[in-house]
Amino acid sequence: EAQVTQNPRYLITVTGKKLTVTCSQNMNHEYMSWYRQDPGLGLRQIYYSMNVEVTDKGDVPEGYKVSRKEKRNFPLILESPSPNQTSLYFCASSSPANTEAFFGQGTRLTVV
Amino acid sequence: GESVGLHLPTLSVQEGDNSIINCAYSNSASDYFIWYKQESGKGPQFIIDIRSNMDKRQGQRVTVLLNKTVKHLSLQIAATQPGDSAVYFCAERGAGGGNKLTFGTGTQLKVEL
Numbered sequence: 001e002a003q004v005t006q007n008p009r010y011l012i013t014v015t016g017k018k019l020t021v022t023c024s025q026n027m028n029h030e031y032m033s034w035y036r037q038d039p040g041l042g043l044r045q046i047y048y049s050m051n052v053e054v055t056d057k058g059d060v061p062e063g064y065k066v067s068r069k070e071k072r073n074f075p076l077i078l079e080s081p082s083p084n085q086t087s088l089y090f091c092a093s094s095s096p097a098n099t100e101a102f103f104g105q106g107t108r109l110t111v112v
Numbered sequence: 113g114e115s116v117g118l119h120l121p122t123l124s125v126q127e128g129d130n131s132i133i134n135c136a137y138s139n140s141a142s143d144y145f146i147w148y149k150q151e152s153g154k155g156p157q158f159i160i161d162i163r164s165n166m167d168k169r170q171g172q173r174v175t176v177l178l179n180k181t182v183k184h185l186s187l188q189i190a191a192t193q194p195g196d197s198a199v200y201f202c203a204e205r206g207a208g209g210g211n212k213l214t215f216g217t218g219t220q221l222k223v224e225l
Contacts, residue, residue: 041217048210090155106153
């Protein structure tokens, strides 16, 4: 089954404690992205990657890092989480051939 | 003190009626416009897209209309069903590649039986 898998689904952490949210896709897609979703603001892109070792900032990259060492994986790293990073996070992947992006189930992060 | 949440625009329709969800976009350089559906507890799901050089595109029970003059996009759902209840987002794809999407804030569609 074609899918994008994020882990964990839920995470509560404390300010300053480094964390990583993993994302993996099994569709051999070149493009991958991370979004955060906040009430009234829709989804905003954090980082995106057009291929292995190629990453670029989205609209709200501050406080986040990503890496793309393998085509299937695109982890999101919060080196020093802060409460304003409490949000619902989505990973997505897509092919250059079309516009359809496939989203994961989401990771709800709470930073206290 | 009293707290005020940020509420999504809501469209309520009767089952079987047609629904029209509207969206205004800002970037004239976008090459595609896309509609996504997000059900509670799930990630967004692709519905339909339209290229910027088109005015109308039809899918199964859905039609997307694009008016570039006023930068307006709409999604029409025919014979709305309870399973259509969700939040609907429009998105624009930047012409620079990478499928970089800019999403609208969403509209909550509620289907009443």
